[in-house]
Amino acid sequence: MQSRNFRLQKVGDINWLKKNYKFKRTSFSIDELIILDASRESKLSEQFLNDVENLAMDCFIPISVGGGVDSLEKCKNLFSKGADKIVLNTVLESDIDFVKEASSYYGAQSLVGSIDVKRNDEEYLIFNRNGSSQIKFCLKDYLSHLEKIGIGEIYLNSIDQDGTGFGYDKNLIKAVENNKLPLIIAGGAGNYSHLMSALKNEKIYAAATANLFNFMGKGLAEARQKLLEENINISKWGSYD
Numbered sequence: 436m437q438s439r440n441f442r443l444q445k446v447g448d449i450n451w452l453k454k455n456y457k458f459k460r461t462s463f464s465i466d467e468l469i470i471l472d473a474s475r476e477s478k479l480s481e482q483f484l485n486d487v488e489n490l491a492m493d494c495f496i497p498i499s500v501g502g503g504v505d506s507l508e509k510c511k512n513l514f515s516k517g518a519d520k521i522v523l524n525t526v527l528e529s530d531i532d533f534v535k536e537a538s539s540y541y542g543a544q545s546l547v548g549s550i551d552v553k554r555n556d557e558e559y560l561i562f563n564r565n566g567s568s569q570i571k572f573c574l575k576d577y578l579s580h581l582e583k584i585g586i587g588e589i590y591l592n593s594i595d596q597d598g599t600g601f602g603y604d605k606n607l608i609k610a611v612e613n614n615k616l617p618l619i620i621a622g623g624a625g626n627y628s629h630l631m632s633a634l635k636n637e638k639i640y641a642a643a644t645a646n647l648f649n650f651m652g653k654g655l656a657e658a659r660q661k662l663l664e665e666n667i668n669i670s671k672w673g674s675y676d
Contacts, residue, residue, distance in 0.1 A: 438645065439597060453489075462493075463656070464655035466641065467641070468494055468497070470490065471500075471522060475565060479504070479509055483502075484513070488516040494517075497519040499518065499522050500513045500522060502524075507533075507536065507540060510537055510541065520546065521541070522549050523537075527548055527549075527581060528570045546586050548581040550574075550578075552574060552592070552593060553594040559607060559610060587616065588616060588617045588618075589618045590619045591621060596623030597623070598646065600626075600646050601625065602632070608620060608633070612638050620643065627657065630658055631662055631665055
């Protein structure tokens with residue numbers, strides 16, 4: 436799916452993906468792959484789990500998977516299909532006991548807390564349930580909340596910038612400067628300069644992109660090469676032929 440401001444448009448299925456991307460090659464352009472089940476109703480279907488397993492077979496990099504995870508059994512299923520980390524969103528607010536249980540069982544390093552935010556004047560509102568339901572936490576308090584319940588990493592996505600290709604929300608980055616957990620910034624990357632501006636910020640652990648992955652041809656490989664030329668601290672994987 437291609438997402439813009441959380442409005443989804445289908446671009447293909449697993450066969451389309453395998454045809455257009457060679458993951459053994461793509462893996463040399465990225466450090467981690469994030470797969471999210473964006474289904475509005477039934478999530479983590481047998482088909483989705485099989486697709487995750489299919490993709491994992493061609494990836495040597497870590498894979499984080501999420502979407503509707505609300506039990507240890509679902510975590511187990513995802514790990515068995517090749518996931519290295521589990522991405523949690525709605526349950527971070529609705530089922531704190533499960534999150535603590537999962538963190539205790541698998542370790543905080545295995546859990547990524549996904550936060551979807553939208554600008555409202557000078558503040559950021561937090562939404563879950565595919566961006567349809569606002570929660571009452573302010574962003575600062577929510578980050579502290581996630582740390583306390585056992586989340587090891589944050590995936591922070593701007594609904595306003597999502598899919599625009601206009602760049603990350605710089606004010607959002609400033610708003611989370613005191614966050615203690617490793618932070619992945621998402622929403623808006625359209626070229627290597629956007630990735631570079633984010634990665635130059637010592638508060639940013641990683642920069643995520645979907646546009647460069649989906650629609651920019653050799654955009655990922657070219658972006659990584661330019662980042663290396665700018666001495667950005669990322670891994671040098673070599674190349675794949």
